Amino acid sequence: MHIGVPKEIKVHEYRVGLTPISVRELVAHGHQVTIETGAGLGIGMGDEDYKAAGASIAPNAAAAFAKADMIVKVKEPQPVEYALLRPGQILFTYLHLAPDPAQAAALMKSGCVAIAYETVTDLQGHLPLLKPMSEVAGRMSVHAGAHYLEKIHGGSGTLLSGVPGVAAGKIVILGGGVVGSNAAVVAIGIGAEVVIIDKSLPRLAVLDQQFAGRVRTIYATAGLIEEHVLNADLVIGAVLTPGGAAPKLVTKAMVARMKKGSVIVDVAIDQGGCVETAHPTTHTDPIYIVDDIVHYCVANMPGAVARTSTFALNNATLPYAVALADKGWKKALADDAGFRAGLNVVEGRITHALVAEALGQSFLSPDNVLGRAA
Numbered sequence: 001m002h003i004g005v006p007k008e009i010k011v012h013e014y015r016v017g018l019t020p021i022s023v024r025e026l027v028a029h030g031h032q033v034t035i036e037t038g039a040g041l042g043i044g045m046g047d048e049d050y051k052a053a054g055a056s057i058a059p060n061a062a063a064a065f066a067k068a069d070m071i072v073k074v075k076e077p078q079p080v081e082y083a084l085l086r087p088g089q090i091l092f093t094y095l096h097l098a099p100d101p102a103q104a105a106a107l108m109k110s111g112c113v114a115i116a117y118e119t120v121t122d123l124q125g126h127l128p129l130l131k132p133m134s135e136v137a138g139r140m141s142v143h144a145g146a147h148y149l150e151k152i153h154g155g156s157g158t159l160l161s162g163v164p165g166v167a168a169g170k171i172v173i174l175g176g177g178v179v180g181s182n183a184a185v186v187a188i189g190i191g192a193e194v195v196i197i198d199k200s201l202p203r204l205a206v207l208d209q210q211f212a213g214r215v216r217t218i219y220a221t222a223g224l225i226e227e228h229v230l231n232a233d234l235v236i237g238a239v240l241t242p243g244g245a246a247p248k249l250v251t252k253a254m255v256a257r258m259k260k261g262s263v264i265v266d267v268a269i270d271q272g273g274c275v276e277t278a279h280p281t282t283h284t285d286p287i288y289i290v291d292d293i294v295h296y297c298v299a300n301m302p303g304a305v306a307r308t309s310t311f312a313l314n315n316a317t318l319p320y321a322v323a324l325a326d327k328g329w330k331k332a333l334a335d336d337a338g339f340r341a342g343l344n345v346v347e348g349r350i351t352h353a354l355v356a357e358a359l360g361q362s363f364l365s366p367d368n369v370l371g372r373a374a
């Protein structure tokens with residue numbers, strides 16, 4: 001199979017779909033890999049590193065797309081890339097289609113086979129290709145919140161760790177999954193007061209044991225969410241509905257009543273955000289203020305630590321990329337039900353139920369696509 005890797009063009013996105021190590025593995029399996037020139041510079045890897053791994057170098061994105069049977073990216077294709085996709089071409093990347101009808105329409109029109117990292121599952125129902133970036137974003141969320149709590153950025157001037165004689169700041173984490181638990185690791189490390197709110201009692205029990213009483217775990221109800229959000233210095237949105245739009249847990253009315261100068265970091269913004277006043281921002285212009293509350297809603301947070309993020313992501317995605325290249329997409333997905341859950345668009349139709357529901361589109365079962373019984 002011929003695999004193409006274009007340079008990422010989302011604002012301040014420095015990650016790359018394949019590292020030279022991953023390229024070498026695919027080449028060892030008998031596949032061709034073409035990398036757009038300069039695609040790896042953001043992680044400190046030049047064209048010569050990719051050539052040494054067995055890749056060929058394309059002069060531009062169009063050339064990387066043109067001959068490729070499969071495109072491997074990090075972020076969703078940007079509008080200028082839509083026209084480069086063609087019928088039957090595999091697109092393997094993060095898509096986050098639920099809040100993005102324009103992208104969904106473009107992928108449907110292109111006729112490509114779009115497989116989303118974020119909806120692939122494993123035998124336990126976890127999200128193995130989302131996990132590494134959730135780990136990174138969770139840890140970054142506390143750093144971002146601490147930074148924007150500084151008075152110069154519109155924050156309250158609160159130091160989350162406190163100092164002797166002065167109370168630590170309060171961090172409320174909405175969601176106790178991978179993002180939330182990784183945020184808690186950093187929050188505890190700096191000495192903040194930490195509250196995790198989740199609707200799963202078993203998950204809360206795991207977190208209680210994991211953190212040995214160093215966090216407060218709260219069962220999610222509307223009243224308790226409101227109570228803790230209104231008293232928070234930093235709120236981290238860490239909820240996830242795989243493939244679907246994030247639920248709005250923090251309303252406009254709640255934001256208006258929050259402590260002035262507190263900060264919201266909505267990591268769920270890729271799926272539409274869990275805060276009603278949240279909308280996507282970029283690393284160039286990361287924050288805005290609503291009712292004196294600082295909102296940080298950067299949709300590709302891990303792109304800021306591109307080297308760590310790319311290597312972590314490739315560790316997870318490489319076996320799946322190899323399976324697609326070795327077997328072709330139909331057999332690779334037929335052989336693995338969890339991988340099949342990653343199929344979001346094919347034959348101009350939406351093939352993930354929650355994505356279809358969020359977009360108001362009809363749903364085509366992946367089983368039907370693969371010629372299996374529905």
